[in-house]
Amino acid sequence: MHIDHLSLMDFRTYRFLDLALTPGLTVLVGRNGVGKTNIVEAVDYCAELASHRVSADAPLVRVGAERAYIRARVVRGGQQTVMELEITPGKANRVRLNRAAPVRVREALGICRTVLFSPEDLALIKGEPALRRRFLDDLAVSLRPVVAGYRADYEKVLRQRNALLKSLRRSGRTGPEERATLEVWNGQLVNLGARILHARFQVLAALLPEADRAYGQLTDGGKELAFRYESLTLGARPREDVAALAALSPARLGQMLASALEEKAQDEIERGMSLVGPHRDEVQLMLGGIPARGYASHGETWSYALALRLGSWYVHRADDDAPGASPILILDDVFAELDAVRRSRLARIVSAAEQVLVTCAVEEDLPRELPGRRRVLQVSPGEVHPVDSDAGAPDAAPEEPEGPGAPGA
Numbered sequence: 216m217h218i219d220h221l222s223l224m225d226f227r228t229y230r231f232l233d234l235a236l237t238p239g240l241t242v243l244v245g246r247n248g249v250g251k252t253n254i255v256e257a258v259d260y261c262a263e264l265a266s267h268r269v270s271a272d273a274p275l276v277r278v279g280a281e282r283a284y285i286r287a288r289v290v291r292g293g294q295q296t297v298m299e300l301e302i303t304p305g306k307a308n309r310v311r312l313n314r315a316a317p318v319r320v321r322e323a324l325g326i327c328r329t330v331l332f333s334p335e336d337l338a339l340i341k342g343e344p345a346l347r348r349r350f351l352d353d354l355a356v357s358l359r360p361v362v363a364g365y366r367a368d369y370e371k372v373l374r375q376r377n378a379l380l381k382s383l384r385r386s387g388r389t390g391p392e393e394r395a396t397l398e399v400w401n402g403q404l405v406n407l408g409a410r411i412l413h414a415r416f417q418v419l420a421a422l423l424p425e426a427d428r429a430y431g432q433l434t435d436g437g438k439e440l441a442f443r444y445e446s447l448t449l450g451a452r453p454r455e456d457v458a459a460l461a462a463l464s465p466a467r468l469g470q471m472l473a474s475a476l477e478e479k480a481q482d483e484i485e486r487g488m489s490l491v492g493p494h495r496d497e498v499q500l501m502l503g504g505i506p507a508r509g510y511a512s513h514g515e516t517w518s519y520a521l522a523l524r525l526g527s528w529y530v531h532r533a534d535d536d537a538p539g540a541s542p543i544l545i546l547d548d549v550f551a552e553l554d555a556v557r558r559s560r561l562a563r564i565v566s567a568a569e570q571v572l573v574t575c576a577v578e579e580d581l582p583r584e585l586p587g588r589r590r591v592l593q594v595s596p597g598e599v600h601p602v603d604s605d606a607g608a609p610d611a612a613p614e615e616p617e618g619p620g621a622p623g624a
Contacts, residue, residue, distance in 0.1 A: 216328065216539050217570035218258060220288040225280035226302075227253035234599055236570070237590055242581065243574045244602070245594035251574040254594070255331065255545045258572065261287045261298055262329040262542075263353060264308075264320055273304040289327045292539030296326050321367075324360035328531060328542035332524040332549055339523060340507050340516045344497040351498065354422070354527050355414040357542075358534055362414045369407040369493070376400040376489055384487035401476055404492060409469035411493045412448065418530075419444065419498070420461035425533070426526030433518045433525075433560050438503035440522065446496040447479065448472045453499065517553065525564060544568040551580045558582040 223232040228250045243251040252268075256275075259267055266275060276283045282303040289296045299311040300323075310323045338346050355362045379400060383393055419442050427440040444460060445453045448471050454460055463471075475491045476483075483490050500507045500519065507519050531542045544565055550558050550573070562584035565571050575581060578591060591602040 216289060216291040216541065217543060218261070218287050218327070219290050220286075221254070221257065222284070222286040223254075223257055224284040224286075225277040226257055226283040226285060227275060227277060229253065229597060230277060232597075232599065234592075236572075238570050240571045240573065240585060240589040242578060242589055242591045243572065243594050243599075244578050244591060245576070247576060249594050249596050251594045252333070252547055254599070255547050255572050255574060257285050258287070258327075258543065259329045259331045259545060260285060261289070261300065261327040262357065264300075264310075264324060267331055267333065268335070271304070272302050272308070275302055276304055287327065290539070291326075292537065294539075298323060298326060321360070321363050324356060324363055328357060328540075329545055330524055330528040330531065330542045331545040331547065332521060333547035334549070334552060336520045336524060337516055340500060340511065340519050347498045347500070348493070348496065350523070351415050351418050352411070354530070355411075355418045357527075358418070358531070359414065362411070365407050365410045365414070369404070369411055372400060372403045372407060373489060373492070373494060376404060377487075380483055380489065381487040383484050389484060401473070404489070405469045405473045405476065408448075408472050408492045409465045412446075412468045412472070412496075413463070413465045415493065415496075416444075416457065416460040416463065419457040421530045421533070422523075422526050423457050425529035426522045429525035429529065429564070430518055430522035432564055433521055433557055434515075438515075440519070441501035441504070443499035443501055443506075444496065445499065446493075447475045447491045448493075448496070455501075514554070514557075518557065521549075521557075521561065528568070539569065541569050543570045543572065545572045547574050548576075549573075550575060550582065555582075559584050 217238045218236050219238075221232075221234045221236060223229045223234075226232075232254075234254070243254060245251050256266060256268060260275075266272070269275070282301055285298075285300040285302070287298050289298060297313050299314070301309040303309075308320050309317045310320050311317050312323065312326070339350055352362070352366055356366065376397075379397060383389055383397070423440065423442055430436070430438075430440055441455055442457055443453045443455045444457070448468070449460075472491065479490050489495075500523075502511055502515060502519060507516065511519060528542055528544060532540075546561075546565065549561070553561065559582050562582040566585065573581065573585075593600045593602050
């Protein structure tokens with residue numbers, strides 16, 4: 216798939232931008248801080264309905280504006296879908312598809328698919344467990360949008376259950392009435408948690424061989440990748456056989472989660488928090504039989520992080536091999552951080568993508584192996600200019616949309 220038209224209004228640093236895109240390679244060139252990443256962030260937002268850089272929507276809205284708009288035309292095979300996203304901090308965001316009435320944001324998941332790699336992805340290897348949990352859950356949602364509902368409902372149940380546990384800790388009351396209320400929340404946590412675990416294990420089983428393949432393509436292939444899943448639901452011992460984990464049914468996982476909750480019930484009341492569930496799990500990323508975190512070299516860390524993202528791209532392609540289904544591949548300021556060998560190998564891999572968006576400070580950072588046909592866009596604050604266009608003619612429509620509506624409204 217690809218996006219052939221992108222409009223931004225009051226998004227990040229752009230008051231208004233109307234940008235034509237094409238299949239193949241598009242290179243966004245410009246100094247640091249001029250807005251290259253803002254453009255690819257908007258493209259990725261169309262797929263994830265969230266930013267890969269910030270957890271809240273407020274930074275996405277230009278200073279002085281009340282809301283931001285993203286409008287993208289997504290082409291998948293012979294089908295076109297126009298997505299219009301309205302981002303309003305503090306309120307529910309709105310989505311319109313093909314200029315129809317607004318729908319729930321969740322209904323837009325799966326229309327656009329992206330795989331984005333940025334230097335921040337090094338935190339997948341070096342950072343906290345929450346980042347790896349989010350990575351797996353984001354991939355699960357991208358493959359099966361229904362998981363987004365499980366995820367949102369689980370977070371609501373978790374907040375309510377934690378509030379109850381805190382109340383029980385403060386009051387010291389744990390009589391039949393309080394226990395009955397807790398059991399209600401336990402049942403919902405078990406049901407939703409089991410579904411999330413099942414989705415994670417399916418992702419782990421699909422991702423491992425593809426990430427291992429990508430790591431071998433980027434390096435000399437001397438070390439194997441492995442995933443080690445740590446969860447009280449599964450017992451005290453970490454589990455490394457992801458195929459066996461993927462074979463566990465949601466019903467069986469629910470039974471295991473319920474047993475773990477029962478075992479930790481008193482500890483949870485004493486501490487006033489939920490100690491068991493997918494929100495507490497960890498995925499150890501193994502390289503050559505040892506944890507990558509703390510042991511991998513800088514080059515190995517880069518290669519591992521890239522392999523996870525490229526493996527995600529391979530998983531998407533294997534999951535849906537229909538024409539035009541391959542996700543958009545985004546490389547944000549990546550090539551400048553790689554040595555010459557890894558640059559060349561990465562370039563050969565991404566050449567198979569239908570649409571590749573690359574950001575860099577100077578075009579010389581790009582390896583020769585990238586596809587020859589490319590469109591180069593020079594990014595300056597608030598504007599984008601095609602390098603081969605007439606001097607001074609920005610790649611933006613001269614007129615802004617009338618009224619307060621979204622671009623194209």
